Amino acid sequence: MKATTGGPNLGLVCITHSKAVRYHTYQLSRYRLLPDELKGYVLEELYQANLRTLLRALEFCARWGIRLYRLPPDLFPLSDLCDGVGEMVLEGLKPELAKVGQAAERLGIRLVAHPEPFVVLSSESPLVVERSIAELEHQAQLLDWLGLPRSPWAAITIHGGKGGRGKALAEVVRQLPTPVYNRLCLENDERFYGAGEALEACVEAGVPMVFDAHHHVVKERLDGFDHPSVAEFVRLARDTWPRAEWQVVRISNGRDALHDGAHHDLVTVVPGCYRQVPWIEVEAKAKEMAIAHLQAHWLKDGAGSSPAESTPAPVPASARG
Numbered sequence: 511m512k513a514t515t516g517g518p519n520l521g522l523v524c525i526t527h528s529k530a531v532r533y534h535t536y537q538l539s540r541y542r543l544l545p546d547e548l549k550g551y552v553l554e555e556l557y558q559a560n561l562r563t564l565l566r567a568l569e570f571c572a573r574w575g576i577r578l579y580r581l582p583p584d585l586f587p588l589s590d591l592c593d594g595v596g597e598m599v600l601e602g603l604k605p606e607l608a609k610v611g612q613a614a615e616r617l618g619i620r621l622v623a624h625p626e627p628f629v630v631l632s633s634e635s636p637l638v639v640e641r642s643i644a645e646l647e648h649q650a651q652l653l654d655w656l657g658l659p660r661s662p663w664a665a666i667t668i669h670g671g672k673g674g675r676g677k678a679l680a681e682v683v684r685q686l687p688t689p690v691y692n693r694l695c696l697e698n699d700e701r702f703y704g705a706g707e708a709l710e711a712c713v714e715a716g717v718p719m720v721f722d723a724h725h726h727v728v729k730e731r732l733d734g735f736d737h738p739s740v741a742e743f744v745r746l747a748r749d750t751w752p753r754a755e756w757q758v759v760r761i762s763n764g765r766d767a768l769h770d771g772a773h774h775d776l777v778t779v780v781p782g783c784y785r786q787v788p789w790i791e792v793e794a795k796a797k798e799m800a801i802a803h804l805q806a807h808w809l810k811d812g813a814g815s816s817p818a819e820s821t822p823a824p825v826p827a828s829a830r831g
Contacts, residue, residue, distance in 0.1 A: 518790045518809070520801045521578025521622075521758075522571055527797040531567040535559050536587045553599045554714055557586050561603065567608050572617040575805065578758075578789055579619050581652075583626045590648045604655050611656035611815065614695075620789065621658055622648050622665040630671035634680035639682060643690075650689035660692040662718045663756055667695040670711060673702030680714035695720045697760070700728040700771055705743040712750045719747040722760040723781050724793075728769050734779075741783035748787075755788050762793040776800045780808055 525531050529556065534556055539607035571579050580821065589596030600607075611648060613620050629642040649666055658664035670679055683694060697720040698708035705726045712719040721743050723735055732739070744759065751757045763777050764770030775796040784790060 518784060518787050519577040519620075520804060520809075521580060521620075521789065521791040522574075522576050522798060523580045523624075523791060523793055524582045524799060525797065526567075526570065527795075527799050530570055531563060533563050533582055533585065534555055534587075535584065538588060538591075541588055544748075549595045551594075552601070553586075553588060553596050556655050556725055557603055558606075560585055561606055561610060565613055568614050568617055570798075574801065576793060577619055579614075579621055580617060580791060581621055583621050583624060583649075585652070585722050590645065600652075600655070607652070609659050611658055611704050616769060618757050620663065620711070621656065622667065623668050625649055627669070629668050631668070631682045632671040632675040633667075634672065634675075643686065646690045646694070647687060650687070650693060650710065650804070653688060653693065658704070660689055661756075662693060662695055662751060664693050665695045665718070665720070665758060666690065666693045667697050667720045667758075669697055669699045670703030670708055673707075674702075676703070676707055676711040679715065680711050683711075683715035683717060683798075690766070691717070696756070697722055698729075700725040704729045704748075705739070709743065709746055709750070712747075718751045718757075720758050720760060721747040722762075722793075723784070724760070724762040724773075726765070728764070728771055731769060734765040735781040736766070736783075740781045744781070744783050744787060752807070758789040758791060759784065760791045760793055765795075776803050778803075795816075 536552070541549065541552070559736055560696040563821065567579060571577070586596060586600055588756050589600050592823070625645055629645050630638055631642050633639050633642070646666065652665050655665070670676065683691065686694065695718045696712050696715070703711065705721060709719055723740050726732070726743060727735060730739070734812050747755045747759070748754050761777055761780055763774040763779055765772040765774045773793055775794060777792060777794050777800050785793060791802050792804065
């Protein structure tokens with residue numbers, strides 16, 4: 511594990527804007543039509559292909575100077591089915607998974623996860639909570655097989671889910687299995703769990719908070735990203751992390767307006783306080799091009815809170831995936 515104190519380090523989310531990093535999937539309906547004797551073979555081919563893509567994603571990040579990578583939530587499709595075929599195939603690929611994890615370590619790239627939105631630990635339905643915990647256990651097992659530490663360094667971040675149930679959420683979180691609990695982080699959202707509610711749940715549950723400035727600005731209808739509360743929540747969220755240099759925040763801009771929840775292709779406005787944050791996940795539609803824009807117009811100039819609103823500089827052919 512290679513922590514950093516010289517940030518901010520920018521993070522890529524799942525895939526690239528170009529076709530350099532694209533994962534394969536498989537429809538459940540199609541899978542069910544397969545003869546039983548072919549299911550394992552089909553899934554192994556699929557998982558091997560996605561492992562190669564994951565390695566390619568890490569190498570891509572290294573070339574672009576990206577030090578944080580969010581794993582796709584469905585990296586190994588159908589591996590959590592009750593028939594156990596996908597899980598059995600993955601178990602057979604543990605040596606390959608370990609090698610990919612070692613490659614991430616060698617390249618100095620931090621890996622994190624963000625499961626699908628159906629993970630709702632605050633649901634009033636015991637079945638939904640049970641399925642959510644099962645999915646988190648599945649995600650944690652994959653991180654184990656990648657050889658990643660059982661700590662928020664390899665964060666598994668989820669939203670609060672059903673609103674008004676912060677105490678119930680914290681109670682469920684505290685009872686999670688160790689491989690999940692030791693990695694789990696909660697993020698504020700723009701509908702139910704604002705930054706204050708998310709922070710309260712994190713403190714109650716004893717897990718870190720991943721602060722998202724865009725969600726905060728949208729939910730509270732703030733007049734900009736440098737509203738005093740943004741810096742305050744960055745500071746308060748930092749205190750929930752076991753090591754300050756591990757703190758992760760997220761950034762995106764509204765597609766058409768400040769309070770638009772949809773994401774813009776680029777990030778043209780960044781909170782000034784984010785310059786003191788070590789790790790930033792960039793949630794922009796243009797993916798690596800948005801990161802390149804920030805690298806060229808925000809990280810380098812060091813002045814002001816916003817990168818220049820201009821087209822990203824062309825990336826040399828040698829750096830393309």
